[in-house]
Amino acid sequence: DSIKVFCPATVANVSCGFDVLGLALDTVGDEMTLTKTNSGEVRITEILGQDLPLEADKNVAGVAVKALLEKGGFKNGIDIKIDKRIKPGSGIGSSAASSAGAVWAVNHLLGTPFDTLDLVRFAMEGEKLASGAAHADNVAPALYGGFTLVRSYDPLDIIKIDAPAELHATVIHPQIQVKTADSRNILKQSISLKDGIKQWGNLGGLIAGLYTQDYALIGRSLEDHIVEPLRAILIPQFQEVKQAVLEAGALGSGISGSGPSIFALSEGTENAEKVAEAMYQVYSKTGIEFDIHRSPIN
Numbered sequence: 118d119s120i121k122v123f124c125p126a127t128v129a130n131v132s133c134g135f136d137v138l139g140l141a142l143d144t145v146g147d148e149m150t151l152t153k154t155n156s157g158e159v160r161i162t163e164i165l166g167q168d169l170p171l172e173a174d175k176n177v178a179g180v181a182v183k184a185l186l187e188k189g190g191f192k193n194g195i196d197i198k199i200d201k202r203i204k205p206g207s208g209i210g211s212s213a214a215s216s217a218g219a220v221w222a223v224n225h226l227l228g229t230p231f232d233t234l235d236l237v238r239f240a241m242e243g244e245k246l247a248s249g250a251a252h253a254d255n256v257a258p259a260l261y262g263g264f265t266l267v268r269s270y271d272p273l274d275i276i277k278i279d280a281p282a283e284l285h286a287t288v289i290h291p292q293i294q295v296k297t298a299d300s301r302n303i304l305k306q307s308i309s310l311k312d313g314i315k316q317w318g319n320l321g322g323l324i325a326g327l328y329t330q331d332y333a334l335i336g337r338s339l340e341d342h343i344v345e346p347l348r349a350i351l352i353p354q355f356q357e358v359k360q361a362v363l364e365a366g367a368l369g370s371g372i373s374g375s376g377p378s379i380f381a382l383s384e385g386t387e388n389a390e391k392v393a394e395a396m397y398q399v400y401s402k403t404g405i406e407f408d409i410h411r412s413p414i415n
C-alpha cells in the first residue's frame with residue numbers, strides 16, 4: 118500500500134492576516150511517497166533535494182504522522198520518502214508542505230478515519246517542531262486548497278474562502294534563508310488599537326473582495342501595518358519589489374509567510390506574467406540568486 122502525493126507550497130499571512138490567512142499555490146510543491154508497512158515504526162527512508170533530518174522525531178513529517186497514528190491508536194508502520202523541492206526557510210511553507218502532505222497521505226492509506234480539520238491539527242504538530250509555534254496558516258491551505266481563514270485557534274475553526282477564478286499569485290524567492298522562529302522573535306507581543314483597527318478593516322475588506330470578485334477591493338486591502346514593517350528589513354529590495362509590481366499591474370503585494378519570499382496578487386495570467394517580469398528586473402540587479410513562481414490559486 119503506497120501513495121504518491123503533491124504537497125503544495127503556500128503563502129501565509131497574505132498581508133493583513135497574520136497567522137490566520139493563507140493560500141495554496143497550484144504549481145509549486147514537494148512530492149512525497151508514503152507506504153504502509155508492518156514495521157510498527159515511522160521511518161523517513163529518503164529525502165531528495167535537501168539536507169533535512171531523517172530521524173522521524175526530528176522531521177516535521179515524522180512528527181505529524183506520529184501524532185495522527187497515536188490519536189487513532191494505529192499500530193501501523195509508515196515509510197516516508199520526500200522529494201523536497203521547496204527550500205526550508207523560503208517563506209512558502211516548506212515545513213507545512215511536508216507535514217500536511219504526510220498526514221493527508223497516511224489518512225488515505227488508513228481508509229480516511231480523520232476529517233480535514235483533524236489533519237490540520239496533526240500537521241500543526243509539525244509546524245510546532247519547525248518554528249516553535251503551531252500556526253495553521255500554511256497547513257490549512259495546503260490541506261483544503263485555495264484560500265483559507267483560521268477564524269479561531271481555540272477551538273480550531275477553519276473556513277475555506279472562495280476566491281475569484283482569475284486571481285493569480287506570483288512569488289519571488291530570494292535564495293537567502295530566514296528562519297520562521299527568528300522572524301517571529303522580532304515581532305512585538307502587543308499592538309496599538311489604531312493598528313488593530315486598520316488591520317481588521319483590511320482583513321474584512323480582503324475577504325469581502327474575494328467573495329464578491331472585487332479585484333480593486335482585494336488590492337487596497339493588501340496592507341499590513343503590524344508585521345510587515347518589522348520584517349521588511351530582513352528582505353533585500355523589499356520596497357523596490359513592492360513598487361515595481363504595483364507599476365506592473367499587481368493588485369498588491371507583501372511578505373510571503375515569514376519571508377524572505379515576496380508575493381503579489383494579480384488578475385489574470387497576463388498580469389501575473391508582467392508582475393513576474395517586474396520582480397525579475399529588480400532582483401537581477403542584486404546579485405542574489407532567486408526563483409520566481411506563478412500560480413492560479415483555486
Ligand code: HSE
Nearest residue numbers: 129136252297374375
Ligand atoms: N504566520 C506565520 C508567520 C507563517 O508569519 O510567522 C510562517 O510561514
